[in-house]
Amino acid sequence: MAIDRSLALDEPAISALLRTDHTGFLRVGDTTRTLHGTTEGEALQALIQLIQDEASHIGRPVRVTVRARTGLSILLAAPDGSIEEESFVPFEELPQPWPPPETPEAESGEVEPVEAEEAEAEEPEAGESEPEHSDSDAVEAEEVEAEHSEPDAVEAEEVEPEHSEAEQSEPGAVEAEQSEPVADESEHSEPISDESEHSEPDAVEPEEFEQQAGEQEAGETLSSPVAAGRVIDSDVDDDDDEVISEQAPMPAPVSASPPAFEPEPEPEPEPAVAEPPLRAAPEPNSLATPAEPPGTPGTPAPPAREAQPHASTPQTPAPKAPMSAQTRRDLLDAPSFLAPTTVADPAQRGFAGFLNKFGFHRSPGPREKAERADIEGVSRHFDAHRTVSVINRKGGANKTPTVVNLAAVFARYGGGGVLAWDNNETMGTLGWRTEPGAHGSTVLDVLGNADDLLDARAEFGQMSSFVHHQQADKFDVLRSDEDPSGIHEMTADEVDIVHSIAAKYYRLIFMDSGNSDRAENWLRMIDHTDQLVVPTTTMEDRAQAALLTLQAVQSRSEKAADLARNAVVVVSEWQPKESSISQRMADDFRPYVRDVVIVPFDPALKAGRIQYDALNQATRRAWLAAAASVARGL
Missing domain, CATH: 3.40.50.300 (P-loop containing nucleotide triphosphate hydrolases)
Structure with a gap:
């Protein structure tokens, strides 16, 4: 998506310079950050990282003036990391010598040297919030960990540091966890339920069938811990330092979990199931089983819920015959299956073309697009x-x-x-x-x-x-x-x-x-x-x-x-x-x-x-x- 130029900020003034000795700087107002690289590509990578970090910090698109050996470029950088070239003037059209000799820079601004390797290392930190949040996250994480010191609780509660930061972004989220640590993580307690199931099978079996029925009603993808976005060690007797992996997709099962714990809404589809027996008379048993109460501890309940999706399938083939007759058209009117090529070649000129020489894939700017249009016109026969x-x-x-x-x-x-x-x-x-x-x-x-x-x-x-x-x-x-x-x-x-x-x-x-x-x-x-x-x-x-x-x-x-x-x-x-x-x-x-x-x-x-x-x-x-x-x- 193109960057909205009307949102780009001109203040503070941001400028950059890439020297031929693989050094340069990014100046934001009175603050100057220097960069160094062993090659031209490393210096360019460091400059791009600095520009992306600055746009992410400001939270709005910024306009950056870049001087390089190829010419003078005006870049637009968005908070999401995308960069576009707004304009470019080749060095042949600029006053010579180019780049012009540098004048002594004002030392009032804060100078922060940045190596090319450091710029790459800072990339994961570009989206973090203010520093004080990270300190509070660490303290609150220790409190949560201290409350759940028991092995079984730790196995269900320990999370990645990044996940704890995501939970701390909403006020009151940690307080809810401290008061009721197992309520929000009910699905993570499944291994504990499995462990207790071995000791008291008669007490746990009905609840397990209810959970399985709710999971099957929500879909097969939610019935598996891996599909729900979590991977839990199958052996609950392992060391306590075994924790849940892949916490990034955790919010998905939380929103889908109510069907697993609230079986009451499940009888709602029964009116729709009552009609198919007239069309599927040869199989009355498969249609009668869903009428059983969902809380019945007997074994026929899970198969009955598996048959519900199949019972609704006979409704779809009915309209197919008239639809095929209505949509029948002449073969000569059929459109081509070959989609037109819409991928534009990457930029070859200007600062964007300079970036593409080092592995980037930047689109051409307005001037290069106009040149390509002229070439297409004169190439016509x-x-x-x-x-x-x-x-x-x-x-x-x-x-x-x-x-x-x-x-x-x-x-x-x-x-x-x-x-x-x-x-x-x-x-x-x-x-x-x-x-x-x-x-x-x-x-x-x-x-x-x-x-x-x-x-x-x-x-x-x-x-x-x-x-x-x-x-x-x-x-x-x-x-x-x-x-x-x-x-x-x-x-x-x-x-x-x-x-x-x-x-x-x-x-x-x-x-x-x-x-x-x-x-x-x-x-x-x-x-x-x-x-x-x-x-x-x-x-x-x-x-x-x-x-x-x-x-x-x-x-x-x-x-x-x-x-x-x-x-x-x-x-x-x-x-x-x-x-x-x-x-x-x-x-x-x-x-x-x-x-x-x-x-x-x-x-x-x-x-x-x-x-x-x-x-x-x-x-x-x-x-x-x-x-x-x-x-x-x-």
Whole structure:
């Protein structure tokens, strides 16, 4: 069950630190408790024990700020020992160096050093009450033991120390035991009754049958000392230090004991027994025996009470026939016997993931759950090919990095089948920013072999001679014409041919556009588009160009207008510390498009070959969010 955050206390302030040398502390207000461990796991175990003890002592959920080498975590700890991660900031996103240098701590608080082994030893004491209770328990336990010094009484009264503490938690419980030590423990006196039974069988036999009858009426589980939650030595002549074991389940037989000592309510079921003889006529004797008085010392009484449960069984089969007829349904409507998987994988990131490396099983936090949802979205396969066009009429607006990173995310999580196509009308830069293959083929080579590639007998391997595979990022690149002296410009018909080939071999096509929104290939690209992505940087002219591009698309046609309204805008920070600028631009675009995603500054995107693994963690997370937003539009 999740911890109720509204019950978590912010006062006193609780903070913790785990150092890299396997030491640390837990500070509660002005009190600091240090911890030590020989390994990172031992130090972590000691910290968790301290947090659990503190939550148990306060009696309400507490909020703990933990600094560790992995980052900054806010934990919620409940009195029952459960711990959840409320938030987590990885160390990459925190001011460096991390953890920050420690300042001299105030010495006003009480310092209690705690070793890792001591923390484990204190675990059973976490639920104990105040110390003075334990002293009074010990004194009262001695008084009880002194009163029942006789061997037979000691054998029925001695209990575990933990059980005596449980009995002392209610006022007056001990006084009742001191005045009437055998009344509450009547079931424990059974061995004494057995002993006296050997000496005076005539006096004890009737009571024993009454007890057996009451126990059989309550159920077979209460008739056995072991089933009632107690184990008594069968030999009453053993040493006096033989005591009752397993006292924890003792309350159960106390509540069930009245039927064993009050046989008067037993005749109540007789009216229900009077009806079955009409249905079970062949066995009148078995139905007549329960009518005998329960106090009769004769031997037929116990068998009669054993037959009562069997006498009621003929009542249940009667309605089965009509019920089966009423509930008969079509087999095609039967639900599946396979239950859906509801167990979530344990956390792998943040403080919870750090704990899981040492044997814990913590659930992922909100941020990791959101990341897993995005991964699930981009891993989805569609019923037909999908085309995503990345457009901005201004050069340097980050179109090519957007194509590369979106293609990498979809290919990595979705299992390949992704093509990045440079649809520049002359010569683009997609080939410069990606890994080259063993050949120099471009889109013009694809046009020259279009008939072979579109043939029904063509195989997928033939396409590998014209595209450049990205080994790490799992997608292929179709380059534009890279001849500096070339004069060829892509036409609308040629775009149709290449798109037909791409759709045959790939499930996802990302098209990198040129800068002219009036060119034939640019306009035909819009006709094939299922989702528009408009990138821009934090430079004002790039953002203005993105806005003009969207306006131009909206005015083309009804389909184009729908694409513009459902576009995804990606704002990439061009310089460090431009989060305020990117946030302002994102807010300006949000009223006009479906979604806006901000990508933080990353030097790996400024120049050179783009590889997804070379990006910072925050940058990769932003591109995953952008890809998930694109997937929702497909």
